[in-house]
Amino acid sequence: MPEPGITKIDVGDGAAIPTPDDKGLVSAWWIALTGAVVLLVLLPWLKPDPYLNILRFVPDGIVVTFQVTVFSITLAIVIGLLTGLGRISRNRFVNLAASLYVEVVRGIPLLVQLFYIYYALGRFVRVPDMLAAVIAMAFCYGAYMGEVFRAGIKSIDHGQTEAALSLGFNQRQTMAYVILPQAWRTILPPVGNEFIALLKDTSLVSILAVADILRRGREYASESFNYFETYTMIALIYLLITLILSKLISIMEHRLSHYERR
């Protein structure tokens, strides 16, 4: 219910998007999680062929998906931090370079970038497949991450910078000791969301013959012709992973917002 005097735009019916302190069991998240878990247990139990066989075939793909995701996000955070700082830099050249990178990356679809880095650059530099996938993902997500960092740094009141400078900190110290430690609170939740988005986008690396969850599923389906069953399991596995991750992130968000409420 909208409180008097505050204009509130409700997205959906409200029940589908629970607030972090929602303890109710009947939320979309709980229904989705229960459904995914029940199906992932029930289907292989009732019909081991093909469901259990699929579950046996896919696990190393889950490992690969997580490897690509974790390495990519780590590299993307580093690139993002540098880009974010570059984008607010007063140095003309640095600023231009960072902005150019963001513009170029945002203008090329991720799938095209993956093909480009893997096959086009493969002609000049010999990079192993996994590394090529990680570089491509990080290169793309680094640009998005850069915007997250820039927004986070900008969200800290300019008075803080002025105060730090007047206390004798130089620009670098101000950024490292005053601004960034505070900006982290604003930056972390969107970084978490990018992590989930990246995890889902890693399914694109299956075109580079990287044996992730989707690739393993496709290999299984192409041999057994159980397309319906295989992709059902693949979808459920992805759903389960992202549901758990999104809950973790909303918990983290909740913890972080604790500071603001005090």
Next chain:
Amino acid sequence: MFNKLCTTLLVLLALCGPAVAETTIVFATDATWPPMEFVNDQKQVVGYSIAFMTAAGKEAGFTPVFKNTAWDGIFAGLAAKKYDAVVSSVSITEERKKTMDFSEPYFTVRQALIVDKSSTAKSLADLKGQKVGGQIGTTGYFAIKAAPGVEAKSYDEVGLAMEDLNVGRIAAVVCDDPVAANYALDKYKDKLKIAAIIESGEAENYGVAVNKGNTETLALINKGIAAVKAKGLDKELKKKWIGQ
């Protein structure tokens, strides 16, 4: 006036006549498998299989329509009745026979092992512990998977596997011999070579796949294939597209 209308209608009917009488069969093909089926520089789907089916259509009285479809999922599309048949260098295997029906064989292939020119490997057994690529869901890929100690790597298209072999990310590629020849003796002739033909014991034949029980389509296609073979047209086509 009425007479005129009638005449016009009759003329129209006469014009449509032959087109209606002839059956159209929609074939799905993954046109990334030169020289059997591929897209030429005029963006047309061409190749040996395509020419063969067009000739078969002329003999048996059906109009073939070719639909370029990604290999991965080509059989799922057939099961979903998105097209009538698959003519995409499909080797007839016992596994595949369980889910679909096959026409009479129209081509015989063997699996070829392609390696870098500098490589000394002569068989899959020489490549233990190394990565070998093939197109997903093909008999070539199944051969790699069946080889003990070899790390199998599946690609969406055989061309992508060849490129990975070219830049050195994998040690070898296994695919049908006409395709292997097309890449190793033509496109990448300075870089790659055919190391060996993998003997699997049984001859591997290409057939046209249709849904189980689609006897009508299958009969037409079989009739066409038999007529093309009887007339010796297949030899001409082989000369033109494969060069043997």
